[in-house]
Amino acid sequence: MDIEKFIARRKALKISQVKLSNGICTQATLSKFERRGRVPALAILNQLCARLGLTVDDLSENQANSVTQIRQQLDEIERRLMMEDYQSVLQSLVDLKVEQIDAVPSRMQYYYLCGMLSSLINGTASDICFSFSQIVDDLDRAHQTIFTPLAYVGLGVMYGRLAEPEKAQFYFRRVRYYVEHAGSSGYANDYLRLLTLIFYTAEYYAISGDFVTSNRLIDDGVALCSDEHVTYYLPRLKYLATENAVKQQLSDKLIKRLMSETEAFARINHNQVVEVKVAALRQRYLQGIAASENN
Known part of the structure; x- marks a missing residue:
């Protein structure tokens, strides 16, 4: 800068x-x-x-090329995080040093990616909290950017994995508020990150057994994907919808349709992680049906 x-x-x-x-x-x-x-x-x-x-951009004019390059790198890392390519994301973040990043939005993006990845791969709580505190306590102290609710998502995921439900609920309730007020908060145009908020909040409510809220959020996410013509999150949203349907013991026809849709979107988006997950879910589901018929 x-x-x-x-x-x-x-x-x-x-x-x-x-x-x-x-x-x-x-x-x-x-x-x-x-x-x-x-x-x-x-x-x-x-x-x-x-x-x-x-x-703020004027202060980076002399470094325009490097600023643009770093922003593109971070955007690509974030895309791979959405695709659950965690190993690749980890290596890219190791190669990218925060000292190289001057622009404040890019710094927030970097710390978000570090914290979110650590939350998803069961990193240490201290590292996760440090990354997110850089956003909510320093770079976005006024909580005016979407990186604050993204930090809350990561903290909610972390506490969920640490089996601290009250703390997880605290953060996901905040995120749900941000999602429901996305238009007035100015996040509506940042639809890929809004989808991140929606997906993990829907997943949290599914794990908590609140399938009504989870399915409503999934529907919102699918509608947003359709409106904005983006497909990154469709495989994951459809897979979560399928899991919910199985847990709710909904109709066999609906479950199989959701499985087929999930497989199709996973192939289109080259999301091998979801392809493997839905194949395993299908096998468990069919085995469950066979076992119940034998009984």
């Missing part, structure tokens, strides 16, 4: 640190940014830049 450009603009406009920070943050926060490179929360930095007639 080109902090010198920020300082030069402030001095050219003859605005003191006290005047610039007034009503936005403390003078100490601004001083730490200018002298030590400690980047404040995105909401604060946006306001400071706006007061100087700049944007």
